[in-house]
Amino acid sequence: MADDIIDVQVKDSEQAQQLKTVGWISYLLHLVVAVAAVVPSAQPSIGLLLIALVIDLVKKSDAEGTWQASHFSWRIRSVLWAGVLYVVTLPLFFLLYLPGAIAWLVISIWFLYRIVRGMVDMNASRPVGLPR
Incomplete structure (x- = not known):
């Protein structure tokens, strides 16, 4: 019985x-894209962002019920909101x-x-998005 508990904990x-x-890995991919978006003429492929998004979407269900679930949702929402905001403001360029x-x-x-806020909370092993 005790061995079963230890096996589950491990x-x-x-x-x-x-x-x-x-x-x-996902945060680092997001960070590369985020830093490049702020630095003029340093645009990495949107492929990095899509890879990170797919990783988060696939692995999100594995994190359900853990403190890490908030990080998967945080990254997914960040990408989706940024994408929507970029598309909405695109006509301003024209x-x-x-x-x-x-x-x-x-x-x-x-x-x-x-992304940086999420990384700080991940480093502290705590959920992201909660008031401090």
Whole structure:
């Protein structure tokens, strides 16, 4: 009976570590894209962002019921909101370039903030998005 409990704890610990590794990989991919979005003329492929999004969508169910679930949702929501905001502000580039560039810079800084905040909370092994 005690061996069964130890086996479950070891398995849970291994799964938690695997989820944390996946989370770090995803955050690092997001970070590369977020930093490049703020730095002029340093645009990595949107493929990195899509890879990170797919990783998060696939592994999100594995994190259900753990503190890491908030991180998967946080990253998915960050990408989706940034994507929507970029698309909504795209016409500004066609009408007036400067307002569009400013809007995209603000969105990029917001996205970078969300990724860094998530990384800080991940490093502390706590859920993200909770008031401090």
